Amino acid sequence: MRIAVIGAGGIGGYFGGRLAAAGHDVAFVARGEHLDALRRDGLTVESPHGDFTVAPVTATADTAEVGPVDVVLLCVKTWQLGPAIDALGPLMGPETAVLTLQNGVEAPVEVAEAVGRDAVWPGTARIIALLAGPGRVRHVGGAGLLTFGEWDGGRSERVDRFREALTGAGVTSESPADPWVALWAKLLFVATAGGLCATVEAPFGVIRAQPETRAMVAEAMAEVAAVARASGVELGDAIVEESLAFLDRQPAEGTPSLHRDILDAKRSELDAWTGAVVRLGRRSGTPTPVCRFIHGVLAAREAHRRPG
Numbered sequence: 001m002r003i004a005v006i007g008a009g010g011i012g013g014y015f016g017g018r019l020a021a022a023g024h025d026v027a028f029v030a031r032g033e034h035l036d037a038l039r040r041d042g043l044t045v046e047s048p049h050g051d052f053t054v055a056p057v058t059a060t061a062d063t064a065e066v067g068p069v070d071v072v073l074l075c076v077k078t079w080q081l082g083p084a085i086d087a088l089g090p091l092m093g094p095e096t097a098v099l100t101l102q103n104g105v106e107a108p109v110e111v112a113e114a115v116g117r118d119a120v121w122p123g124t125a126r127i128i129a130l131l132a133g134p135g136r137v138r139h140v141g142g143a144g145l146l147t148f149g150e151w152d153g154g155r156s157e158r159v160d161r162f163r164e165a166l167t168g169a170g171v172t173s174e175s176p177a178d179p180w181v182a183l184w185a186k187l188l189f190v191a192t193a194g195g196l197c198a199t200v201e202a203p204f205g206v207i208r209a210q211p212e213t214r215a216m217v218a219e220a221m222a223e224v225a226a227v228a229r230a231s232g233v234e235l236g237d238a239i240v241e242e243s244l245a246f247l248d249r250q251p252a253e254g255t256p257s258l259h260r261d262i263l264d265a266k267r268s269e270l271d272a273w274t275g276a277v278v279r280l281g282r283r284s285g286t287p288t289p290v291c292r293f294i295h296g297v298l299a300a301r302e303a304h305r306r307p308g
């Protein structure tokens, strides 16, 4: 298949790398030193499942050099979406699907405003991966699972075709009846457990063991479920219990990217995670007091660490 990856970082490099290693025609859209290294040395993926290098790889800063593809993996951070969406034009053919993998629930909507809903597959990535250096991506943990589907759910020939390609590349995927349930369930975890780790500057093992923070996470999760319901997405009665159980399975020393980004004075995805819960809650008249607290503290902390 012809695939373009916009943003060849943690997830773009990992999933694009696996597809390229399986022989698919993958073009990586990248920039800076990373682009230079991809062109010079190819892409190296370090993974607990085995390291591999794909060389040479097709890498460019300009999507006009790529032309129409079957699938675009859109793998930039939420706050980097604007220019990435502007770059989609030359990649789009009549059947092209853009798979959005950002944590949060607003990226597919933003992309659909530019290319139309029929061209968007709302998706999630269940993995922990990061850019370890120019041309080098590290899969730190997580299943490496992709969930995605057509906008209104249901299967399609092109979804099945891409899932087959993923299976052949050693990547597990699911296409749930409603792809939005997976997006909201992921947001429910990262906006709350992720947000609270960043708030108290402690890893998962601490916030789940302290009764007060555990109770706050549970309350915040219930708020996200209520906002999802008000937005037309039913996460089910067991979602808080299941998400707490997921929190209990995380490595005790694990921290969310939100926490690391704020500590490192990098721009975080706070606005698209806990910020989105607060924003969408306000829009539907759903109270979100715990999420508002987490968001308020972190917004101030990020502003303090990244002045201007």
Ligand SMILES: NC(=O)c1ccc[n+]([C@@H]2O[C@H](COP(=O)([O-])OP(=O)(O)OC[C@H]3O[C@@H](n4cnc5c(N)ncnc54)[C@H](OP(=O)(O)O)[C@@H]3O)[C@@H](O)[C@H]2O)c1
Pocket: 006, 007, 008, 009, 010, 011, 012, 029, 030, 031, 032, 034, 075, 076, 077, 078, 080, 083, 084, 087, 101, 102, 103, 124, 125, 126, 127, 128, 129, 130, 131, 269
């Ligand atoms: N990493 C994970 O384990 C994981 C898991 C699940 C979901 N996600 C979600 O996936 C998204 C991406 O996360 P990530 O960790 O993979 O981010 P990342 O490692 O920072 O990768 C993003 C890459 O995109 C590049 N980029 C941004 N805008 C670009 C543009 N216009 N043209 C070319 N390259 C561009 C960035 O380059 P610069 O460095 O030059 O900006 C960077 O190399 C986030 O929304 C995150 O929530 C991540």
